[in-house]
Structure formats: C-alpha cells, structure tokens
Amino acid sequence: MTIRNTNNDSPDQPTNHRPIPKVxxxxxxxxxxxxxxxxxxxxxxxxxxxxxEKAIKPHLGYxxxxxxxxxxMCFKCMxxxxxxxxxxxxxxxxxxxxEHVDVSRxxxxxxxxxxxxxxxxxxxxxxxxxxxxxIGECQIYAQCLGDQLVMGDYPYMISSEALDAVVNLLSxxxxxxxxxxxxxxxxxxxxxxxLKDGPRVxx
Numbered sequence: 001m002t003i004r005n006t007n008n009d010s011p012d013q014p015t016n017h018r019p020i021p022k023v024x025x026x027x028x029x030x031x032x033x034x035x036x037x038x039x040x041x042x043x044x045x046x047x048x049x050x051x052x053e054k055a056i057k058p059h060l061g062y063x064x065x066x067x068x069x070x071x072x073m074c075f076k077c078m079x080x081x082x083x084x085x086x087x088x089x090x091x092x093x094x095x096x097x098x099e100h101v102d103v104s105r106x107x108x109x110x111x112x113x114x115x116x117x118x119x120x121x122x123x124x125x126x127x128x129x130x131x132x133x134x135i136g137e138c139q140i141y142a143q144c145l146g147d148q149l150v151m152g153d154y155p156y157m158i159s160s161e162a163l164d165a166v167v168n169l170l171s172x173x174x175x176x177x178x179x180x181x182x183x184x185x186x187x188x189x190x191x192x193x194x195l196k197d198g199p200r201v202x203x
Contacts, residue, residue, distance in 0.1 A: 017148040018115055024052050024142050024149070027067045032147060038077035044146055050074045051154075052142040061123075061132045068137070072144075084177040092169035100127045100162075106153070115151050122155055127162035135159045 026033045033052060034044050043050045055068040073081075085093075114120055122140060124131055132138065143154040167175070 013148070014150075015113055016110070016115055016151045017145070018151060020052075020142070020144055020147055020149045021118060023062050023065075023118075023140065024054065024144075024155075027070060033070070033072035035072065036074040036077055037071040038073055038080075041074060043072060043074060043144075047146045048074050049143070049145050049150075051078055052144060053139060055137070055139045057137050058132050058135060081177075081181060084174075086171045086174045089170045089174040093166060096166055096169055097127075102129075110152055118155065121151065122157045124157070125159040125162055126156040127165070128159055130159055130161075132157060135161075139163060 020032055024033070025031060032044065034042060036043055036048075036050060041048060050072050052070070052072050054070040056065040057068065058065045109115075109120055122132070125135065125138065137160040138157050139160075140157045141154055143150045143152075149155065167178075170178070
C-alpha cells in the first residue's frame with residue numbers, strides 16, 4: 001500500500017508542500033475541505049493555515065476505508081480549544097509522546113526531503129508503530145495551507161489503541177472539554193451510541 005503524489009512542485013512552492021491527497025478530502029463531496037468547522041471561514045480562499053483530522057476504519061490500508069468523522073479547523077480555533085486543556089493533562093500528553101514517538105524517524109524524512117511517498121509518514125501508527133493494515137480504527141492528521149499539505153510534524157496516523165492510552169492520562173476536566181468538542185464534531189448522542197467507545201477527539 002502506497003499513497004503517492006506525482007505532482008511536481010512549482011518553482012516558488014516550498015519543497016515540503018504537496019497537493020492535499022484524497023484521503024484528506026471531504027468524503028461527502030469528494031472535494032477538499034473548505035471551511036473551518038468552528039468559525040466557518042473559507043480556508044482555501046483566505047489561504048489560512050489549518051488542520052484536518054479524520055477518524056477512519058481502514059480496509060486494506062488506505063485503499064478502502066469508512067470514515068467515522070472528519071473536520072478542518074483553522075489555527076486560531078484550534079488554539080482556542082487547546083487552551084481549554086488542563087495544565088496537568090497537557091504535561092501528561094507531552095510526556096507520553098516524548099516517550100513513545102521516534103522523533104529521529106521524522107527528522108530523517110525531513111532531512112532527506114522524502115515527501116512523495118505518504119506511506120512513509122502515515123503507514124504506521126506514530127506511537128505503536130503498527131502498520132495501518134493491522135489496525136481496526138485510527139485517526140489521521142494533516143497540517144495544510146490552502147490546497148497544500150505542509151509536511152514536517154504532520155501528517156501522521158495514530159491507532160485507536162494509542163489514543164485510548166492518551167485519554168487515560170487526561171484529567172476529568174479535559175475529558176469533559178473533549179466530549180463537548182466530540183458532540184460538536186460527531187453529532188447527537190443517538191448517533192454517538194452507534195460508535196460505542198470511539199472515536200476519540202484529540203487536538
């Protein structure tokens with residue numbers, strides 16, 4: 001399984017920018033996500049930096065998948081939500097990723113400008129290193145600018161197993177805030193009941 005991008009860079013385009021791959025498109029429209037889910041600004045027209053998060057159930061890796069939820073959110077709104085995370089939870093999250101993420105692998109990808117094969121970035125869980133074909137549910141993340149994927153710290157994939165471990169580190173206050181955001185992103189409780197223990201919203 002390989003998610004490739006064959007588009008060439010334009011002369012004035014940063015080398016770590018690539019056209020947003022279809023796995024990060026809006027499943028309903030088949031087009032790029034256009035609006036911030038919180039403030040509704042047009043992210044493509046305004047050329048505002050933003051994040052994309054999708055919770056999916058992959059089949060044969062990314063060749064086929066069922067989307068549980070998806071959204072795009074501008075940096076400003078993302079910062080607003082992040083500021084609601086308690087200091088203890090933020091410290092626990094940072095410590096968890098420092099202990100479990102192989103930063104040197106990402107540094108190698110950036111240093112060698114290996115931007116054309118997304119499988120190198122998203123093929124394995126950032127935390128557990130499990131391959132996407134061995135995962136029942138996961139969440140994928142991207143940082144974008146206009147119609148471009150900005151590669152460096154992003155994109156990446158995290159398995160539901162790893163997300164559950166992170167959630168166990170959160171304070172009750174932070175969990176309540178994430179649940180409020182989940183209500184906004186996923187939908188009413190009647191729909192969430194179908195999802196049982198997932199998905200997890202993690203900013």
